[in-house]
Amino acid sequence: WVNSKSKGADQGEFKRTAGKFYNEADNEQGIQTSQDAKFYGLTAKFDTFSNEGKDLVLQFRVKHEQDIDCGGGYIKLLNGDFEGESFNGDTPYNIMFGPDICGPGTKRVHVIFNYKGKNLLIKKEIRCKDDVLSHVYTLVVHPDNKYEVYIDFEKVESGDLEADWDFLPAKLIKDPDAKKPDDWDERENIDDEADVKPEGYEKPEHIPDPDAKKPEDWDEEMDGEWEPPSIDNPEYKGEWKPKQIPNPAYKGKWVHPEIENPEYSADDKLYLHKESGAVAFDLWQVKAGTIFSDIIVSDDWEATKASSEERFKEIAAGEKKMKETADEEQRKKDEEEAA
Numbered sequence: 001w002v003n004s005k006s007k008g009a010d011q012g013e014f015k016r017t018a019g020k021f022y023n024e025a026d027n028e029q030g031i032q033t034s035q036d037a038k039f040y041g042l043t044a045k046f047d048t049f050s051n052e053g054k055d056l057v058l059q060f061r062v063k064h065e066q067d068i069d070c071g072g073g074y075i076k077l078l079n080g081d082f083e084g085e086s087f088n089g090d091t092p093y094n095i096m097f098g099p100d101i102c103g104p105g106t107k108r109v110h111v112i113f114n115y116k117g118k119n120l121l122i123k124k125e126i127r128c129k130d131d132v133l134s135h136v137y138t139l140v141v142h143p144d145n146k147y148e149v150y151i152d153f154e155k156v157e158s159g160d161l162e163a164d165w166d167f168l169p170a171k172l173i174k175d176p177d178a179k180k181p182d183d184w185d186e187r188e189n190i191d192d193e194a195d196v197k198p199e200g201y202e203k204p205e206h207i208p209d210p211d212a213k214k215p216e217d218w219d220e221e222m223d224g225e226w227e228p229p230s231i232d233n234p235e236y237k238g239e240w241k242p243k244q245i246p247n248p249a250y251k252g253k254w255v256h257p258e259i260e261n262p263e264y265s266a267d268d269k270l271y272l273h274k275e276s277g278a279v280a281f282d283l284w285q286v287k288a289g290t291i292f293s294d295i296i297v298s299d300d301w302e303a304t305k306a307s308s309e310e311r312f313k314e315i316a317a318g319e320k321k322m323k324e325t326a327d328e329e330q331r332k333k334d335e336e337e338a339a
Contacts, residue, residue, distance in 0.1 A: 023318020
């Protein structure tokens with residue numbers, strides 16, 4: 001791993017630890033953000049590969065044991081053509097994936113692809129986990145331009161790359177030469193011309209209170225002419241409107257005709273990243289303490305799942321047990337101090 005130095009004094013340091021809760025500490029070490037309100041940049045390179053004609057699997061485990069309030073927990077897959085010490089948020093990447101939390105309003109999983117120099121965000125909302133225990137995030141991209149997102153090995157989203165990201169212009173666009181005809185009537189109902197307002201229908205909304213009496217001490221020279229207060233008129237029926245009848249000329253809502261978009265060109269290689277050769281963490285955290293570990297980049301989802309799912313179940317069970325024990329000890333201590 002190479003630590004970035006691009007932020008100078010604002011660059012945070014990672015430390016190696018299994019954290020406060022674990023199953024087997026020696027076998028569950030990860031890298032942890034260790035300083036509050038810092039930027040973090042860390043990269044690791046490997047042999048460059050292409051995912052052409054193959055699945056691309058990006059998986060990692062993240063634990064926000066500090067009960068994060070605002071900060072990223074995502075990983076980046078890059079092409080490897082960069083200097084680790086200069087790595088920063090502007091360094092081009094192929095994929096950015098993982099949880100991002102900031103207050104109660106932002107708790108989402110980012111899935112961002114770089115396509116022809118543009119970083120494209122998924123158009124769906126995927127909610128991330130926001131507790132203090134470990135969770136495994138997995139992105140699987142298939143050569144048929146399909147994808148899946150898993151959290152703790154449960155599928156939380158899937159679909160089509162072209163549909164769920166703005167890789168390409170729309171296939172169809174509104175015909176610029178088409179216009180709604182001037183005589184196109186979209187009114188489903190119209191006023192009944194035969195309907196006539198009843199005589200005496202119009203009544204004022206408010207009337208003087210007939211039960212009101214001028215106060216005995218009212219002085220018209222001092223107080224002016226006395227007027228009774230107004231009350232709602234019980235005979236007021238509101239503004240009269242003629243009843244509605246079906247419009248015999250109604251044609252329905254006009255739909256703008258569409259034509260094929262001349263700028264659209266299909267691409268069956270949306271999934272493809274010809275050069276991937278590094279993973280990186282590029283983060284800002286207000287409250288440090290996130291631990292990253294068990295990073296896997298592969299071309300076989302079933303093999304990845306077989307090698308990591310049981311390990312995660314053991315880790316999750318151990319963390320849960322250890323945290324419950326710690327919570328119980330803290331509860332007893334709080335009761336003793338309060339007694």
